[in-house]
Amino acid sequence: MWQSIRSTLGHWVRLLGWCSLLLLMISGPYHAQETAVSPDQDVDRLKRATVFITQVESENLTTTCVGTGTLVSYDGLILTNAHHTVLSESCPGDILFIALTLNVGEPPVPKYRAEVVQSDIGLDLALLRITQDFDGRLLERDSLPILPFVPLASELTVGIDDTITMIGYPDIGNSELSSLRGTLTSFVAERSGGEQSWLKVRTVDAESIPGTMSGGGVFSRAGELVGVLTSAPVPSGTSSSDCVVIEDSNIDGFINNNDRCVPLGGFISVARSIESAQPLVQAGSLSLQLNTLTTPTFSVQTQGEPSISTPFFAPAVVNNQPTTVLRSAPAGTDSLFLFFDYRNMTPETVYEVRVTVDGLPNEALSLPPVRWSGGTSGLWYIGTAGQTRPNGRYGYRVFVDGELAAEAPGIEVGGPALEAPQFSNVTFGLLDENGNLGGSGYVLPTGNTATARFIHRNMTAGQSWTSIWSFNGQRITSSQVTGAWQDTGDINAAITNLQPAGGLQPGNYRLELFIDNSLSALGDFIVAGSQVGPLARVFTNIEFRRAESLTAEPVRTPGTNYPDGAHTVYAYFDWEQIEAGTLWTLQWSVDNQVFYRQTVPWSAPPSGEDYTMQLTAPGGLPDGTYKLELLINDVLLAESEVSIGIGQLPIDRFNQSDGVRLRGQIVDVETNEGIEGVAFLLISELFSIEDFVWEENQLYALAITDREGYFEVDRPLEFDSPYSVLVEVDGYLPLGVDGFEISRERLAEEGGNPFELLIELTRD
Amino acid sequence: MSFSTPPLIAPPKEDVIYPYRRVWRSLIQETIITVGICGVTFVVYQFIGLNLPELVESGFVLILALLPLILWILFSRFAETRVPVPRVGLNTTLGLSALAAAAIGVPLVNTVIQPSDWLSLESAPTRIFGYMLTAGIVQEFIKFMVVRYVSGPRALRIREDSIAYCIASAVGYMTVLNLFYVFNHPAAGPDMVSLRVLHYMSINVAGSLIMSYGIAQTWFGRVSPLLMPFTLLAAAFINGLVIPLRSGLANASLLLSGASASPLFSVAFSSGIVFVAIGLVLFFYRVVEEQERISRESGSLT
Amino acid sequence: MILNNPSPGRPLTQTQRWSTLFTIILALVMLGIGLNMRAQITGAVAAYEDTRIGIRLNYPEGWLLDTNSSDYVFRIRDMTRAGFKTTIQISVRPVSSATTERNVADQLARSRVLTLQDYRVLNIGMGTLGEIPVEIVRYTYNDQSTSPFLQSFSTVVEGLDILTIQRGQAIIISFRAEADSFDDEYPIFETFLNDLEF
Known part of the structure; x- marks a missing residue:
């Protein structure tokens, strides 16, 4: 019998061999799939945080403006330019659609709608918040997923010639995201932003940066957002090359020159420094709203051409x-x-x-x-x-x-330094009994005399010089003093006075100094408030009062500490002798992080009491120490603090962008097809699987697979943190592991972020 | 008239003709070929990465699902026609078993009881007893009922008849299971279908062999009436044991590199189970036949 | 070998008869035990009590419990279920003495229509929970995967709210499941309600 079996077996083995050979011959070539993991972990993260913004008119849903933006918080805050997002004559759309790059290498896909929550038209910065789904359905804060975001650099850490990355969409949404390597060629200083107001940028191969990338991010090598690419809006009546007609906006059945031309902006070579955006983002992330309740009695209006x-x-x-x-x-x-x-x-x-x-x-x-x-x-x-x-x-x-x-x-x-006569460093104040100049330098109280001190160099005795004072842009001819320079010996400082008839009135003053009828130095100062010693007392009696809601009356008793929290805080201050139109600065900060800073012309009566502001946030003010500062000419004139709750901002555990981005696919081992709706549970490092009792607060993150079995953990995992992972779904054997810990080295070995997992589940 | 003493010669030796199909031989042939084809298919697809055109692959998958049936027809059913005393009703047994599986067994387990849904997350002992008391008992009971009420007792003449009918019933049942799997998992490749074919063959052949022993002994031996229920219990237990063990062996371990399952273990396990079951039950049959032979011989001497 | 010539069709022995009967009985008993085992496993519960809100209940073991939300005081989800996670949640809302259950139902509908996709109220009716009169609202909406980077179809979800006003607050008990399996899952909610004390 065994012989027979052996014989039969041999026959079948031979047959099997031939069959196998035949199968191999008719089978197609086998291609090993290569994983395309970007070696640069930062760029991938930055790309996912970059969004395409389309401003649309709700009336006929035609596109009005387009641009790029960068997600700067996990809960949907987008930093971008104001010129293509805030409603204006050139961008009259009232809906902002937000498209995301779902797959690198593909054009963006519209997913959400956003609203402008903070903006500064002059700085050309706007902060948007995703508030609705693409179909207009409201998204509550809890229902929005944790989105990939890029943190703002706390300070400008880039220098000239540093490598930077600029990311944005190169056209009106037809193309994939463009990531351009470049260098920072210089900083441009401006009064509104200091020495590093603007970042001049250039791509490595001097490639032009399209205008639609305006609002996109400039990123340092550390992956921090250091600037916002900015191009000015194209004025109306511009050439057609700077805008495109893409839709039949007038619904006449034709797309021609009568339809709206969507401005593309000129090529970009500059980025707004991120330092200018920090107050906006700080206010936006805490949802803080500041309302000035004092009614303006004066408005500054432009008269004539700039x-x-x-x-x-x-x-x-x-x-x-x-x-x-x-x-x-x-x-x-x-x-x-x-x-x-x-x-x-x-x-x-x-x-x-x-x-x-x-x-x-x-x-x-x-x-x-x-x-x-x-x-x-x-x-x-x-x-x-x-x-x-x-x-x-x-x-x-x-x-x-x-x-x-x-x-x-x-x-x-060029050439050598010249020893020419020169005046410099004009400062203002009041002289004390000893002849010393006192005061804050650039804000003087109302009184009889203003004194200026300035430095002189290389002046020779007898040289002609002139000083003349101005008040609110008008020279005071009576103040003009012209004479021959007198030798002051080793002392290189000189003073000059203004004693107008009727005393110093509140307003803007200027001193111009000439040598041989040529302007050599000038200085501006502001006169406001009453005199307290050499200083000006302009703002006084800052008070805070708490209110239980936005509409509730504030309590009568002022306070500076509300340990049990506050929904809304009212701030009051008195003021005296400020001329209308005087530029003053109102600055609010929380835990020393500025969230509001506006320099605006004074619009209230010259003197008064209880200038009122309302600081609030939906759901109540976050705990923290809030500071109100009042400045004129950058001179701090009054400040006060109020402590809410524990007096410190709560730590937002989701506000973490650095770490391991974990994603992957869960497949059925037998069909090799993704399994939809599987929960990937990432248990906090504080618990093991054995300790896990199915309570949500034990989870670090929870991800659900999509229809192809793909999942993404929306929070970055901390390096070297021993999480536990549990994958359980009905019908499949569970998988779990404790000590799921990824180090920086391991991440680098795997090719950087994202860290990808393929999980095969087995059925009984 | 003459009278002569007939010569004292030994009577002519009786011809040793075995009139039935040799069930064990057929079963071993079918098992070896199934394991061979499925094993080779699995290895070729898993490790060499064969990539057939879709249509060819679909056909191949269907052939794999029908492989136990094809081999049974070749080695058992055709062989039955070449013996002097063929077994009758094998086709009916197989067909009714398949029908019962399709109409009752598989829907009852997969749609109504759904043990895989609520047992997958339980502990190992719970899973074993859970599968034994659900999928195992349903499958073995249906096959038993088909053999008992369709084939026997009219067809049961010798012990090996029990094996032949039980295996026919098993082939019917496993073919339905295979086809259900193939049609419900169109994305499953030949490697995974081979794995399933082996798995279903292992639980069905092992269960049916055990059950056949109980039937054979009840019919041809002097045993307790509890033996047959005990063998049903044992067959169901084998199902309960093999189902979670096989998937447990194949299941992946979750590591930083992911979780890659090890279906090769599953192939080896299923193949091992079917051979061990054949060997074990064959041994039991041999022992009983030997005991019977000794008993018969001692009886004839006395 | 000797040619066997057994006689087919011979009558069954007592042993064979009893054996067959025992086998059938055993199979049925075993199957019964198996079904009982299934009921025990799928019906396992965990206890929960919240003295602040004043609820005591049992919920299916292995469902993910969450009590840290401003929207609800208690929520459980069947995370091991593929697809939409069957959810039971309890939320409370302040009401005035003039507020009726119907008012709460209308408020709920108005707020949900803004946040849930394609939210439709199927019907609103009266009922009782134990001895307590309640408002019962059936509704449906489309659930979407929350991650924008993943691709999922919407799932049609059927929901049922049970609203009652107790101790100056509206208690809303919600049950949501995939529309296709709502009826299959509903017994879980019934069991939940039977054990609920508030």
Whole structure:
């Protein structure tokens, strides 16, 4: 019998062999699937946090503006430009659709709608919050998933020539996300943002950055958001190359020049520094709302066309004032600022500064068309600091709304330092009995006399000099003093006084100093408030009162500490002798992080009591120590704090962007098909699987698979943290492991983020 | 008239003709070939990565699902026609078993009781007893009822008849299980179908062999009336044991690198189970036959 | 070998008869035990008590419990279920002395229509929970996967709210399950309600 079996077996084995060979021959070539994991973990994260924004008119759902934005918080805050998101004449849409890059290499897919929650038109920054699903369904804060986001750099950590990455959408949403490597070529200083107001950027291969990338992020090598790519909005009546007609907006059955042209913006070469955006993001992330309840009695309105005047150069800036006036600069000069007066400007005004060196355009020093962030009128500066300039003759031309508004006299950089006579560093105050200048420097109280002190160099006895004071833009001719310089010996400081008839009235003052009829230095100061010693008492009696709700009356008793929390806080202060139109700064911070800073013209009566503000947040103010600061000319005049709850901002455990992004697929081992709706439970490092009693607060994260079995853990895992993983679904054998711990080294070995898992489940 | 003493010669030796199909031989042939084909298919697909055109693959998968039936027809049913005393009613047994499986067994287990849904997350002993008391008992009881009321007792003439009918019933049942699997999992490749075919063959052949022993002994031996229920219990227990053990062996361990299942263990386990079951039950049959032979011989001497 | 010639069709012996009977009985008994085992496993419960809200209940063991939300005071989900996770939740809302269960139902419908996709009220009726008169609202909506980076179809969910006003607050007990399996899952909710004390 065994012989028979052996014989039969041999026959069948031979047959099987031939069959196998035949199968191998007719089978197609086997291709091993390669995993395409990006070696650069940062770029992938940054791309997922970059969104495409489409502004749409609700009336006929036609596109009005497009741009890029960056998710800066897990709960749907998007930082972008204001010019393509905030309702305006050129962008009249009232719906903002947010599209995400679901798969790198594919165009964005619309997923949500957003609303503008914070904006600064002048800085051209807007903060959006995702509030609705794509279909208009409201998304409550709890129902929004944890979204990938990029943290804002706490301080500008990039330097000139550093490598940066710029990410945005290169067209109107047809193409995949564009990630451009580049370098930071220079910083441009502006009065509104200090020395690093703007980041001049250039791609590695000098490729143009399309205007639709405006609002996109500029990222440091550490993956932090350091700037917002910004191009000015294209004014109406622009050439068709700067906008595209894509829809039949007038519904006449044709798409032609009569339809709305969606502005694309010009090529981008500059980014707004992230420091300007931090207050917006801070306020937005805490959902803080500040309402001024005092009714304005005066409004600053522009009268006439914007104008620029008195352009001159200064080597340095102190308290927003030029130190001196330059006509030439020695070789090796690394700081140079163009100052000018401006009037009738608005946040919608677009200005541009074109710089030439020996007649040739210098892109690194120029500022492309951007929005105006300086208010209506005042003294402005733009320039660079700490960046050595090549020798040559520098020409600066300022354009406003595309028209040449001012051309500064050229300045020669090069040669040795000249020993020319010079005045500099004008400061203001009141003289005490000993002849010392006291006060805050740039804010003086009302009184009889204003004294200015300035530094002089290389002055020779008998040299002609002139000082003249101005009040609210008008020179006080009676204050003009012209004379021959008297030798003061070793003392290089001099003083000059203003004693107007009727005393110093509240308002803006300026002192101009001339040498041989040529402007050598100037300084601005503001007179406000009453005199307390050498200082001005402008703002007094800051008080805080709590209210139980947005509409409830505040309690009568003021307080500075509300340990049991507060829904709304009212802040009050008294003020005296502030002239209407005087620029003042209101700054709020929580735990020393500024969330509101506005410099606006004073619009209340000159003196009064209980200037009222309401600080609130939906659901109540978060715990923290809130500080109110009142400034004029950047001089702090009054401040006060109020503590809410524990007096410290709560730690948001979801606000973590660094770590391991875990995703993967759960498949049926037999069919190799993804299993939909499987829960991937990531148990907190505090519990093991044995300790897990199916309570949600034991979970670090929970992910559910999609129709192809893919899942994504929405919170990044902390490195070297021993989580437990449990995968249980009816019909399959469970899988679980304790000590699921991923180190930085392991992540690097796997090719960086995201860390991918393939989980095969077995059926009985 | 003449008278001569007939010569004292030994009577002519009786011809040793076994009139029935040799069940064990057929069963072993079918099992070896099934294990061979399924094993080779699994290895080729899992480790070499064969990639057949879709249509060819679908056909191949169907052939795999029908493989036990095809082999049974080749080695058992055709062989039955070549013996002097063929067994009757094998086709009916197989067909009714398949019908009962399709109409009662599989829907009852997969749709009504659904043990895989509520047992998958339980402890190992619970899973074993759970499957034994649900899937195992339903499957073995249906096959038993088909053999008992369709084939026997009219067809049971010798012990091996019990095996033949029980195996026919098992082939019917496992074919339905295979087809259900293939049609419900169209994405399953030939490797995974081979794995399932082996699995269903192992539980059905093992269960039916055990049950056949109980039937055979009840019919042809002098045993307690509790033996047959005991063998049903044992057959169900084998089902309860094999189902979770097989998947447990194949199940993955979750690591940082993911969780890759090990279906190769499943193939080896299922193959092992069917051979061990054949060997064990064959041994029991041999022992009983030997005891009977000794008993018969001692009886004839006395 | 000797040719066997057994006689087919011979009558059954007593042993064979009893054996067959025992086998059938055993099979049925075993199957019964198996079904009982199933009922025990699927019906296992865990106890929960919240003295602050004043509820005591038993819920299916192995369901994920969450009590840290502003929307509800108690929620359990069957996380081992593939697809939409069958959910039972209890939420409370402040009411005035003039508020009726019907008012609460209308408020719920208005708020849900803004947040749930394709939310439709199927019917509103009266009923009792034990001795307590309650408002019963049946509704349906489409549930979507929350992650924007994953691709899932909407699931049609059927829900049932039981509303009652007790001790100056509206208590809303909600049961939600995939519409296709709502009826299969409903006994779980019934068991839950039977054990609920508030």
